Amino acid sequence: MIRALALLCCGALAATAADYDLLIRNARVIDGSGNPWYQAGIAVKDGRIAAIGRLGDVTAARTIDARERVAAPGFIDPHTHVEGNLERNPRADNFLLDGVTTVITGNCGSSELNLAEWFAKLSKIGLGINVASLVGHNSVRSEVMGAANRLATPEEIRKMQGLIDRAMREGAVGFSTGLEYIPGTYSNTAEVVALAKAAAAHGGVYTSHMRNEGIHEIAAINEAVSVGREAGMPVEISHLKIDRRSVWGASEKSLALIEKFRAEGVDVVADQYPYDRAATNLGIRLPSWALADGKIKERLAEPTTRAKIAAEMRRNLEEMGEPDYNFATVARYDANAAYEGKSIPEIAALQGRATGLAGQIETIFDLMNHGGASMTYRLMDEKDIERIMRYPNTAIASDGSVIAFGAGNPHPRSYGTNARVLAEYVRARGVLTLEDAVRRMTSLPARTFGLKDRGMVREGMAADLVVFDPARVADKATYARPHQYSQGFDFVVVNGKVMVDGGKLTEARSGQPLRRQSLPVLPLH
Numbered sequence: 001m002i003r004a005l006a007l008l009c010c011g012a013l014a015a016t017a018a019d020y021d022l023l024i025r026n027a028r029v030i031d032g033s034g035n036p037w038y039q040a041g042i043a044v045k046d047g048r049i050a051a052i053g054r055l056g057d058v059t060a061a062r063t064i065d066a067r068e069r070v071a072a073p074g075f076i077d078p079h080t081h082v083e084g085n086l087e088r089n090p091r092a093d094n095f096l097l098d099g100v101t102t103v104i105t106g107n108c109g110s111s112e113l114n115l116a117e118w119f120a121k122l123s124k125i126g127l128g129i130n131v132a133s134l135v136g137h138n139s140v141r142s143e144v145m146g147a148a149n150r151l152a153t154p155e156e157i158r159k160m161q162g163l164i165d166r167a168m169r170e171g172a173v174g175f176s177t178g179l180e181y182i183p184g185t186y187s188n189t190a191e192v193v194a195l196a197k198a199a200a201a202h203g204g205v206y207t208s209h210m211r212n213e214g215i216h217e218i219a220a221i222n223e224a225v226s227v228g229r230e231a232g233m234p235v236e237i238s239h240l241k242i243d244r245r246s247v248w249g250a251s252e253k254s255l256a257l258i259e260k261f262r263a264e265g266v267d268v269v270a271d272q273y274p275y276d277r278a279a280t281n282l283g284i285r286l287p288s289w290a291l292a293d294g295k296i297k298e299r300l301a302e303p304t305t306r307a308k309i310a311a312e313m314r315r316n317l318e319e320m321g322e323p324d325y326n327f328a329t330v331a332r333y334d335a336n337a338a339y340e341g342k343s344i345p346e347i348a349a350l351q352g353r354a355t356g357l358a359g360q361i362e363t364i365f366d367l368m369n370h371g372g373a374s375m376t377y378r379l380m381d382e383k384d385i386e387r388i389m390r391y392p393n394t395a396i397a398s399d400g401s402v403i404a405f406g407a408g409n410p411h412p413r414s415y416g417t418n419a420r421v422l423a424e425y426v427r428a429r430g431v432l433t434l435e436d437a438v439r440r441m442t443s444l445p446a447r448t449f450g451l452k453d454r455g456m457v458r459e460g461m462a463a464d465l466v467v468f469d470p471a472r473v474a475d476k477a478t479y480a481r482p483h484q485y486s487q488g489f490d491f492v493v494v495n496g497k498v499m500v501d502g503g504k505l506t507e508a509r510s511g512q513p514l515r516r517q518s519l520p521v522l523p524l525h
């Protein structure tokens, strides 16, 4: 049928031109819905999936034999932080080689504010992947209030709403918060609701890095859901986890609460990265009041304040169930790269300090006085990770960024998130079926963020596709040696163009900024 139509419309060209631009033959198609794989060919024309099925002897400018391999929708990573890094490395190699064709960025409250300008700039550079963005609470609050440790005035709320409204008009897919970070942590729920409403008015999603991901997680989930309820918008809980040894196992209660809300009719889902370490800044280990207005150095220079900060840090460790800072490893420290890859106790020893807690806290103060550091923190238990992953409404996300190959000591999740789920949690442990894992990487995030023509292998959808060997796909990046690409993603197609060909990156740049509800009209054949 499809071929007959193609012949009808293109009869004049049939003698010279191929029927399609690209043909993937003999694939096990996993369509992103969660349904079992089926054998079919996929034909692509003008950047769209034009035909699926037993395609017979149609011709294409390029044919890929996908025998023994899976063809799936390109993965949509719903939680990334690519601002700045995507401009420097626009092909986004680490994402493409992990099967990712679209990222949602602007998470955890931190985003570009002038999206029209940013998207125009990205279009001009030429991207390897598609990118959609949220508008972030911390970014709008910094713009209007700096790092002030107080509630917003009505006038400031109005200004912040204006920035959010503009970003939504320029194509943002929703509003994100990072309530553990400066300055979002200084806000109350009423402020977040008022701002979320400005995004809800345009059909946006609310995503939240919650105020707490450990002992007070239940209260934090209640807050996230109440924002969605009061503002009238769906909620995605970012990187759901239990990050406190003292309450490992509590994911059972968190998931039960999320299910209770769903039963009441609240659209709430979650995303997760498949690793036992978090990655963030060093400042998060200090009480948030100590960081207000960017005056950490002044406060550390004042002996009684310094002692007060140290005392709160000790209390916080106790609450966490951690005896010391052995769980904290420096990923990037511009003032002295020799500390990268080392734990806080190791650095304390290098600095000739007593390795006990007092010496470790002094080391943290020293690093904070020299610009702070990017860190990884070993905080999660595999049982919680698996339980959260089994929850049907958890999408797979990296929480990563575009990485300059070889630079610093980043969290391996930027390189290996999807491969790790497929190799470790599907193939080795059987936590998920292959089809269900793919669903959480494709149609689930596409639905959440309103990417209506992506995330499924269906005729008419954008031709974002990944072809991989389910027996061979594997993550290679580790905490000790993170700069290693995943293996097994042999072909990655973005908007109909082959970006990864036989496991090698090409020079194509077919990614594009994705604006909310500005989907291109489908060409008909």
Ligand SMILES: [Zn+2]
Binding pocket: 107, 108, 178, 209, 238, 239
């Ligand atoms: Zn976050």
